[in-house]
Amino acid sequence: MHLRRLLILATIVLFALTLFGALFAAFSSANATTSNPPPPLNHPKIIYNDGMSAIPPRTNGTLLSATDVQHYILTQPFRGGPTVSHQQPKIVKLQLITSGQASNLLGGEYVSPSESLQVYFVVLSGPFFMENIHVPIGTKIPTANQVVEVFDAQTGNLLLWGIYA
Amino acid sequence: VDKRKKDINSDLKGSTFCASGGEERLAIALMLVLGLLITMFTLHPQKASAASITSSVPNTLTYTCLVQHCYGVNTWLGSVTGSFTVIDVVNLASGDVSVDNETWLIDNNSNRSEQCIFAPGDDNNACWVEAGYVRFSGDSERWFWADLRPMGGGCFNHCYYIEHDEGILNSGDYNNVVDITIMANGTAKQWSVSVGGHVTGFNATSVDNTMSPNRIDIGQELAGTQGANAPHANYQDNTWIKNGEHYQTVDGIFNYGGTSYNPPWAGWNQNQRPSNSPYGGVWYTCSLPSNGGNPC
Numbered sequence: 001m002h003l004r005r006l007l008i009l010a011t012i013v014l015f016a017l018t019l020f021g022a023l024f025a026a027f028s029s030a031n032a033t034t035s036n037p038p039p040p041l042n043h044p045k046i047i048y049n050d051g052m053s054a055i056p057p058r059t060n061g062t063l064l065s066a067t068d069v070q071h072y073i074l075t076q077p078f079r080g081g082p083t084v085s086h087q088q089p090k091i092v093k094l095q096l097i098t099s100g101q102a103s104n105l106l107g108g109e110y111v112s113p114s115e116s117l118q119v120y121f122v123v124l125s126g127p128f129f130m131e132n133i134h135v136p137i138g139t140k141i142p143t144a145n146q147v148v149e150v151f152d153a154q155t156g157n158l159l160l161w162g163i164y165a
Numbered sequence: 166v167d168k169r170k171k172d173i174n175s176d177l178k179g180s181t182f183c184a185s186g187g188e189e190r191l192a193i194a195l196m197l198v199l200g201l202l203i204t205m206f207t208l209h210p211q212k213a214s215a216a217s218i219t220s221s222v223p224n225t226l227t228y229t230c231l232v233q234h235c236y237g238v239n240t241w242l243g244s245v246t247g248s249f250t251v252i253d254v255v256n257l258a259s260g261d262v263s264v265d266n267e268t269w270l271i272d273n274n275s276n277r278s279e280q281c282i283f284a285p286g287d288d289n290n291a292c293w294v295e296a297g298y299v300r301f302s303g304d305s306e307r308w309f310w311a312d313l314r315p316m317g318g319g320c321f322n323h324c325y326y327i328e329h330d331e332g333i334l335n336s337g338d339y340n341n342v343v344d345i346t347i348m349a350n351g352t353a354k355q356w357s358v359s360v361g362g363h364v365t366g367f368n369a370t371s372v373d374n375t376m377s378p379n380r381i382d383i384g385q386e387l388a389g390t391q392g393a394n395a396p397h398a399n400y401q402d403n404t405w406i407k408n409g410e411h412y413q414t415v416d417g418i419f420n421y422g423g424t425s426y427n428p429p430w431a432g433w434n435q436n437q438r439p440s441n442s443p444y445g446g447v448w449y450t451c452s453l454p455s456n457g458g459n460p461c
Contacts (some may be wrong), residue, residue, distance in 0.1 A: 034239040038251060038402035038444050042344050044366035052307060079301070079330070107316065108373030109327050131262055131300060131388055133326060134311055136269050136291055137236040137420050141388075142283040148327075162311075162327035165284030 014027075049113050055156030063153045066094055069120045073149070078124060079129040079145055079161045092146065093123035099159075102150050111150055111159055118153040123164055130163065166313025168327040168457045208256035209261030226296035226454045228427045231262065237450045238384030239400075241417040245270075247348025247356075248381040250445075251399040254338050254362060257300040257402040262389030264452060265309075266398050267297020269383075270347040270356070272315070272376035279375070284324050292376040294347050296358050298334060302389075308343075308367055310358045314374040329369060348406050380441075381405060382420065385429040385450035395452040397461045399434055402444030428452035430461045 002056035055072045057066060074088055083089050097105075100115035111119065127145045135141070151157065228235060241362040248269050257264050271293040274281045281292035298311040310330035313363055346398035356371040383400045403413040416438045421431070432448045441454035451461040 039342055042342065042361040042363050043367070044361050044364055046332075046335065046365040048308065048365060048367040049369075050332075052330045052332060069270070080328070100261075103372070106325055106327065107323065109312075109314075109325060110329070110370050110372050125271055127316055130326075131231060133328065134265060134267065134299070134309070135234065135313075136271055136293055136295075136382055137234075137238055137240075137386075139290060140288075141232055141234065141288065142361055144283065148325075158330065160327050160329050163283050165324040 047083075050116075050152060050155060050156035053156070054158040055151060057154065057156045061154075063096075063118060064120070064156055066096065066120070069094060069122065069151060072151075073076070073122060073124065076125075077151070078128060078147060079158065080144070080163070081129045083126045084129050084143060088151055089124040089126050089128070089147075091122065091155055092125045093121065095121045096153060097121050097149075106148070106160075106164075109160070117161065120151040122149045122151070123147070124149070133163075142163040207372050211430065215324050216218075220318045226260075226393060226428065227450065228387065228389070228393075229382045230253065230387045230389055230427065235383060235387040235427050235429060235430075236420060237337070237429035238382045238386075239417045240420045241381045241405065241413060241415070242273075242379060244377070244379045245381060245407045246378070247276055247346065249344070249346045249348075249377045249380075249402065249404040249406065249410065249423075250383050250400050251342045251344050251402040252383075254298065254306075254341055254343050254419055255332065255396045256339060257298075257306055257399050258394035259300040259302045259304070259394065260387075260389045260391055260393030261302055263301045264385065264389075264393045264395045265297050266385050266400075266450060267299070267309075267383075268345050268347070268381070268400075269293050269295040270378045271380040271382060272378050273380050274315070275379075279425070280324075281313060281315055281376075282324055282357070283313070285325055287324075291380075292374075293378075294356050294358060294371045294374070295378075296345050296347060296360050298343065298360075298362075306358050307331055308362070308365070310360065310367075310369055310372060312356075312371045314336050314351055314371065314379075315376055331360075331367045332364060332365060335364040338362040372407035383448055385421070385452065387427075387429050387452050393428070393452045394448070394454075397449055397451045400448040401440065401444060401446070402452070403448070412443070413439040415443075416440050416446070430459045431453075432459075432461075 063086045069154045070107050099112040099117040102121045126141050144163040146164045150159045173382040175384040248270050270417050290450050294312045300306045308331040314327045344361040346359040358369045360366045395438040404410050429450050429452045434447040
């Protein structure tokens with residue numbers, strides 16, 4: 001008789017311990033603070049500030065010509081996306097100006113760390129389907145009638161591109 | 166007669182004892198089974214919230230993310246003057262258009278008092294500054310940043326969305342992290358953009374930008390219809406900036422773009438939410454082929 005009671009009691013205690021252990025484990029898991037501390041800040045050795053390579057520069061170190069730029073534009077796709085018709089875009093404007101002047105033409109947009117850098121300011125007419133632009137969630141990808149590209153006249157790098165509506 | 170009564174009593178007791186013993190054993194067995202079941206259910210690993218969204222995905226990764234891009238992003242609302250996050254740098258395959266890992270500092274322009282438009286006549290929505298790394302079709306991974314700034318009424322002369330693509334990532338940048346800060350720099354209408362990879366990075370400034378940010382997004386943007394491959398990347402150390410730097414302590418809004426079976430997949434990595442972890446939570450994204458479950 002006593003043995004049976006002891007057995008029942010032991011089972012109840014075992015059950016209670018199992019339940020407590022399980023609940024404790026679940027509680028601990030839901031509120032885990034197992035995050036590792038953030039990694040230390042990077043200190044990159046190479047700081048880019050000159051866009052991405054695009055038009056091959058001249059080997060003699062002189063500035064690119066308007067023809068060089070025109071050739072590139074008419075043979076390479078616009079980075080923001082294709083024209084809706086999949087035909088070549090039309091060049092509306094192609095100017096050799098300073099980056100400061102280019103910034104003024106873009107409502108103050110950042111172009112280069114140097115205001116005096118010689119750049120080609122190019123406006124193209126499409127319309128373009130701007131599938132390559134990056135936008136916050138919920139924003140419909142636009143079609144742009146006119147787009148802009150700015151190239152470093154020395155290196156041929158593409159400094160910026162975008163919508164110029 | 167007494168002997169028979171004793172025998173009967175004895176039999177009755179015996180049968181009672183037999184019945185009691187069976188019930189006890191049944192009760193014990195039930196309790197043990199119950200205990201095991203409780204243990205199994207409570208210790209079962211919890212899956213990230215994104216898993217519940219996925220239903221069926223073909224083995225070959227296809228998606229509908231062209232006219233409207235697809236996203237796996239988290240959104241925090243509230244007035245800020247900047248943001249900071251640390252993103253894993255992984256190799257990306259662009260698919261037919263592009264995929265990126267990035268962060269946005271956004272002015273929701275809720276009362277439409279500003280002109281945040283691509284072109285005159287377009288919908289007036291948000292203005293923003295964004296930065297991260299991207300891979301376009303036919304290209305390598307690059308750092309980039311972009312802005313859409315509030316313009317004057319009708320955009321005066323023009324409206325502008327401008328993107329700045331920088332140099333390609335160095336091999337030493339991969340399998341490390343990139344620190345991305347977008348914040349007011351103390352000069353009126355200027356927002357500093359700092360992107361620091363392990364080996365390469367850039368600094369720039371969004372100039373003449375009158376936005377008043379009230380939203381921070383982190384996550385992946387996927388554009389195109391097929392072929393992207395973006396392995397698991399974490400976004401940690403998530404911080405909002407206003408009168409100092411503060412780790413995110415609320416979970417924000419899980420913002421999922423695209424149809425229910427589209428990538429990117431995203432969620433809180435191993436349930437490390439800002440509300441229960443000390444360093445702003447650990448968000449994750451990926452776009453990978455899948456048999457129907459979350460492949461991250």
